[in-house]
Structures are given as structure tokens and as C-alpha cells.
Amino acid sequence: MLATKQLHRLHVGPITLQVDGGSCVSIVGRSGSGKSVLLRMIADLDPHEGDVLLDGEACSGMPAPQWRRRVSYVAAASGWWNDKVGPHFRDAAALRELLPRVGLAPDVGEWEVARLSTGERQRLALLRAMTPENRVLLLDEPTSGLDAESTWLVEELLRERLAQGTTLLLVTHDPQQAVRLAHRRYRLADGQLQESS
């Protein structure tokens, strides 16, 4: 279980939330309401007050890289640190297996990052976070750049991860996607999460 305790940064919070393993919580809200600020706090990417626990283990008691391998933020616009796609993935065989699942060509690992389209980057950033250590995916508009078919493929893969016990926090501007994927739906407004029916 993922539990946030009085998380607070800027105008967001304090937020106390519990999300079971294998369940998906969606967060909608106006642009600028603080959805990314919230996900980035949970991933311990920015200074904040409060804490996050994963199965009782506190983020504050763990080295940040270890926490982020378990609780991984997938940004709407991803960062890349090598010219080629392949070196961003520790397990080349696992990547080859996952590529067709999101509609990507089998040789994408050999491609230059510079040639990737927005939607290709977005899908690869998601796959990059899906390591064996990952327990929680913090997804910031994961299908915003995708066509309907690619969106469907990504949602299928996310459902599979959920069934395997991964926890998802899904920020989306698509209320229908929230209905399709989430077990609980929230709106972030005035720095607080309000549950939707």
C-alpha cells in the first residue's frame, strides 16, 4: 500500500491518501492546479513537507534513487541522457518483449533519441519505468500525445500491471480514461483532493 502523510508543497496539500497495491487512482484538475507538483512530491523529486510510505517503509528513511526505482514518476515530457534509445534500458530483452505491446517497432532500441516522435518518447518513457523493482507508477498524462489505437494498447498494458499488483496514480485530462482505468477518482482543486462519484 502507498500512503501519503500530510504532503505539502507550494499551494498543494496537506494531502493524506492511501492507495492499495494493484489499484489505480486517477487525478483530474485544471491546468496549474498542482497535479504534477503532487506526483513529483510522491516521487521525492522536489522539496516538500510530510512523507510517503510504501508498505510501511518511509520515503524519508530511504536513499532517493532506491525510492524512485520503486515509486517512479513518468513525466508528460520525458528526459533522455544518451543519444541512443537502448542505453536507457537495463534489460534489452525485456524491452524487445514490451515494444510491440505499445505498438513500437522491434528495433527502436537502436534508434537515435532525436528521431523519436512525441508519442514514441512517451511510450518509451513508460516502458523505461516498468522495471522489476517498480511498485508504483506515477503517470503524468501518459497518453496525451497518442492516437486512439496506441492509447488502447497503453491502457491494456497498464491493466496488466495492475493485475500484477502495481499501484497507479494517473493524472489525466481525459475523464473517460479515468472511468476506464481508475478504481477511485479524484479532482485536485484548491490544493486538495476531492473524491468523485
Ligand SMILES: Nc1ncnc2c1ncn2[C@@H]1O[C@H](COP(=O)(O)OP(=O)(O)OP(=O)(O)O)[C@@H](O)[C@H]1O
Ligand atoms: N518550483 C516551483 N516554484 C513555484 N511555482 C511552481 C513550481 N513548480 C510548479 N509551480 C507552479 O505550481 C502550479 C501547478 O503546477 P503543475 O505543473 O503541478 O500543474 P498541473 O496541474 O500539472 O497542470 P497541467 O495540467 O497544465 O500540466 C503552476 O502554477 C506552476 O507554475
